[in-house]
Amino acid sequence: MKSKKLLIEIIELLDQFEKTTQSNEVELSLNDFILFLQQRRTIKEERNDTVRIAQNISFLHRYSKFYIKKALKGSLLQTVDEYTYLVTLFNEESLSKTEINNRNVIEKTSGNEIMRRLLNAKLIGERRDKEDKRRMRVFITDKGRAELTKIFPGLWKSATMLSGVLAPPEKESFLQVSDKLCDFHKNIFAHCKEEEIDSLLSKLPSVNRESL
Template sequence: MKSYPIIHQLLELVEEFEKEHNQKDRLTLEQFTGFLNNRITTKNTIVHTPDVRLGQNEIETQKQAYQLDNNIGRLFVYMSRYAKSYIKKALDGTALHTAEDFTCLAILFTHDDMSKTDLINFNLQEKTSGTEVIKRLINNGLVKQWDDQRDKRGKRVAITPKGKELLQVVFQDMNHVGKMVTGNLTFEEKLTLKYLLQKLDDFHYQLHQNKSISTKADLLSWPRNS
């Protein structure tokens, strides 16, 4: 029985939990959950699921990888690659080639027009790669561009009827991508994940907007500046 070690560990924790409370008390699952969270925080130990992609060598390096923040970051990288793979398949046979092509066009779909700079910023891209995406969309007739009358050095862009027509079709396939990305999560787990991801996005988007992390030095010093 593969779950026996977990059950054994859980029984030991329940016994420890009971010893901390008066036997006459009616103990609840909520209290036990708090006990577990406090125990993990106090001992700073997280029981992790081994990553099949990691080998048996460099144990100290693996310990670093399994530290909570590093582990979460690594899983984010994995998830982004899974998502990009699904998106690429959903875009197969269309004039859109990358996830950035799709999100760029989707942003324009909800605006009358935008400056190229704002569009690149909203799409969370560097200027060079963002400019390439816009150029590709223009060449495919999905986006149009003209001189910005308020900024003589800038350009404004908007989605074309052809772009809107394509996007309406792609939206249907993207619904399947969303379902694939959320995988085997229950509805309640999806709500929890959405809340946590939104909280993280609010935090990182503010840093992105303010250009707070522009260099390696910014990245390394950020916790001390917070």
């Protein structure tokens, strides 16, 4: 029976736990046993968790694109990236091309191609920066605003689909963790993108580098 096998394993762990105490007079508690179990986690298990987190984040990005593409069906916007660039400009007077690329975490070459398509569709416009004539700034056009307004209901449905399985407390917890991750990586992308991976790893808290 599976339950019998589990019970034997728990008894063996309890035996190991007792042997870790300094004296037979020490009163054992459930909290101490739980802490003992947590400390048994191996580096391999921690690495597996790290890999799973990376995989889940990657998969969630793909699932999000899957749902957004459905919302964009019939729209002038052809890709998810075109939507994110346009919505970034929705509440801005204008942004430099570097600013909008950084906000969307997209490299210069790919970002310029996205903006070129939006310009050709007349969903955004561009003008010279008043302070630096060498730099171009982009802004959303009335046509772009109208297009976003048209697809917002469908995009709300896609966003609901992505996280709707989570209960309110789970959403709050997920937001706290994901905000922390995004804030850290946003700074890396904006200021350290030319550094090698070993250099970037040095920016992690030392406790998070122990398994490397």
